[in-house]
Amino acid sequence: MSLKEFLQGAWLGHPIHTALVHIPTALWPAALVFDVLTVLGIGGNPMVRTSYYCILAGLVVSLLAVPTGLADWWDIKPEKPARKLGLYHLGLNVVIVVIEAVNLYLRLGDELEATAVGATPLLLSVLAVGLLLVAGYLGGRMVYHYGTSVARLSKDKWRRMAEAGGANVPEEKS
Amino acid sequence: MIKALLQGKPFGHPLHPLLVHLPIGLFILSLLLDLGTLLFDGGNDLVRGAFYTMLFGVIMALVAAVPGLVDRADIREDHPARPTANTHLVLNLTAVGLYGVSLVLRYLDLDAEATGLIAFLLSLVGAAILSYSGYLGGTMVYGDGIAVGRHRRKSETPGLTIRVGPAEVRSGYAPVAEVGRLPEGATLRAEVNGQVMTIANVGGDYYAFQEFCTHRFGPLSEGHFEDHQIMCPWHGSCFDVRSGKVTQGPAKVDLKTYPVMVEAGWVCVGDGE
Numbered sequence: 001m002s003l004k005e006f007l008q009g010a011w012l013g014h015p016i017h018t019a020l021v022h023i024p025t026a027l028w029p030a031a032l033v034f035d036v037l038t039v040l041g042i043g044g045n046p047m048v049r050t051s052y053y054c055i056l057a058g059l060v061v062s063l064l065a066v067p068t069g070l071a072d073w074w075d076i077k078p079e080k081p082a083r084k085l086g087l088y089h090l091g092l093n094v095v096i097v098v099i100e101a102v103n104l105y106l107r108l109g110d111e112l113e114a115t116a117v118g119a120t121p122l123l124l125s126v127l128a129v130g131l132l133l134v135a136g137y138l139g140g141r142m143v144y145h146y147g148t149s150v151a152r153l154s155k156d157k158w159r160r161m162a163e164a165g166g167a168n169v170p171e172e173k174s
Numbered sequence: 175m176i177k178a179l180l181q182g183k184p185f186g187h188p189l190h191p192l193l194v195h196l197p198i199g200l201f202i203l204s205l206l207l208d209l210g211t212l213l214f215d216g217g218n219d220l221v222r223g224a225f226y227t228m229l230f231g232v233i234m235a236l237v238a239a240v241p242g243l244v245d246r247a248d249i250r251e252d253h254p255a256r257p258t259a260n261t262h263l264v265l266n267l268t269a270v271g272l273y274g275v276s277l278v279l280r281y282l283d284l285d286a287e288a289t290g291l292i293a294f295l296l297s298l299v300g301a302a303i304l305s306y307s308g309y310l311g312g313t314m315v316y317g318d319g320i321a322v323g324r325h326r327r328k329s330e331t332p333g334l335t336i337r338v339g340p341a342e343v344r345s346g347y348a349p350v351a352e353v354g355r356l357p358e359g360a361t362l363r364a365e366v367n368g369q370v371m372t373i374a375n376v377g378g379d380y381y382a383f384q385e386f387c388t389h390r391f392g393p394l395s396e397g398h399f400e401d402h403q404i405m406c407p408w409h410g411s412c413f414d415v416r417s418g419k420v421t422q423g424p425a426k427v428d429l430k431t432y433p434v435m436v437e438a439g440w441v442c443v444g445d446g447e
Contacts, residue, residue: 012309013313013317014309014312014313014316014317015312015316018312018316019308019309019312021195022194022195022198022199022308023198023199023202023203024199025195025196025199026195026196026197026198026199026200026203027199027200027203029196030196030199030200030203030227030230033230034226043222043226045219046218046219046220046222046223046226047222047223047226049219049220049223050207050219050222050223050226050227053203053206053207053210053223054203054227057203057206058199077424136192136195137187140187140191140192141186141187143315143316143322144186144187144188144191144321144322144323144324144325145186145187145323145325146409146410147319147322147323147392147407147408147409147410149316150315150316150319150322150390150408150409151316151317151319151390151391151392151408152316152390153316153317154313154316154317154318155390155391157317158386158390158391158392159391161386161391162370162384162385162386162391164368164370165365165368165369165370165384165385165386166368166369166370166384166430167370167384167385167386167388167391167429167430168384168388168427168428168429168430169386169388169391169427170388170389170425170426170427
């Protein structure tokens with residue numbers, strides 16, 4: 001198994017990138033919700049810290065999502081629309097990761113002792129989540145509209161079913 | 175209309191796999207915060223953080239369940255992913271139940287310095303169940319193509335495969351369904367003498383061709399029509415339903431087609447032999 005196949009999840013029978021991205025996709029919007037609650041005076045410092053942990057855990061996992069995502073993108077043929085979509089998805093996600101890294105940095109020190117999140121970190125959370133919705137939607141379109149990574153690891157199973165059902169099938173690549 | 179909305183058709187993307195990002199990420203973070211309270215002297219902050227995170231996760235899990243149930247109901251009864259969907263459903267309900275109990279225990283002890291052992295163990299078991307269940311959900315999409323390309327389809331997809339054995343074949347033709355079951359734009363999925371096929375009504379004429387796309391073998395009975403072309407829901411390969419010829423890749427091999435005729439109000443197909 002090559003490194004590319006490993007990163008694509010050939011050992012698991014399931015792409016890894018799309019599983020990992022659940023973590024930042026959940027935690028960054030959650031951080032924004034917690035930020036808003038602190039501004040409304042709910043939760044106090046524990047809520048400020050919870051938001052901080054959300055951003056931190058999301059960042060750690062998002063760094064793992066990059067190589068696995070690139071491996072999936074690698075196999076999309078250059079002339080396919082999903083290839084370009086993948087590039088936009090990648091570019092947006094890099095911007096989001098940078099925003100969240102700055103966001104995390106601004107929350108260190110005194111800010112971490114506060115009972116409400118400051119205006120700049122709050123705005124960065126809003127911006128990051130806004131871009132994340134677009135980037136995530138593009139990722140979803142790659143799978144559900146263009147079929148990226150769909151039946152890549154299961155095509156032999158489906159080939160056998162097609163053959164059993166009397167279908168014309170292409171010759172198997174050796 | 176509500177069904178199409180819950181399936182995410184207007185967004186070009188199913189809703190369930192989008193919404194589940196939230197509970198999955200939140201439940202895992204909640205578990206990490208629990209570990210934080212047990213390993214470090216994080217005090218009450220982390221205990222409350224784990225509680226808020228889990229509460230938000232349970233709310234979003236219940237929201238995600240609604241489109242999930244709609245997606246499950248739309249999987250063909252004899253599809254190999256149907257049992258997977260049932261297991262996925264039962265495991266998710268179990269996990270949310272465990273999280274619900276864990277939440278109540280946490281609420282009763284919200285001022286503690288560390289998460290209680292039972293509340294923590296429930297979260298741990300919940301995360302294990304959810305990881306496996308999430309994996310099953312992923313195999314339904316990436317292995318079996320559930321909900322892939324579904325938003326392009328205008329009519330209902332076939333609910334089951336109509337099976338016709340050799341005993342019912344008369345002079346080379348097998349009656350599959352009464353014409354009333356195949357209105358314009360609809361498809362049937364049939365297995366006639368072991369040949370699995372899509373039977374379609376395109377512009378009032380009936381056509382039969384192999385069910386499996388020749389690229390990665392996607393289900394053409396769930397495809398989308400444009401004039402006399404059927405588009406595979408998975409990767410967009412197109413075929414002319416009249417000749418079976420490829421009109422757009424990635425598929426390179428033409429479909430096998432079968433003769434169709436209507437007799438005494440029944441759609442009958444030749445078994446290709």
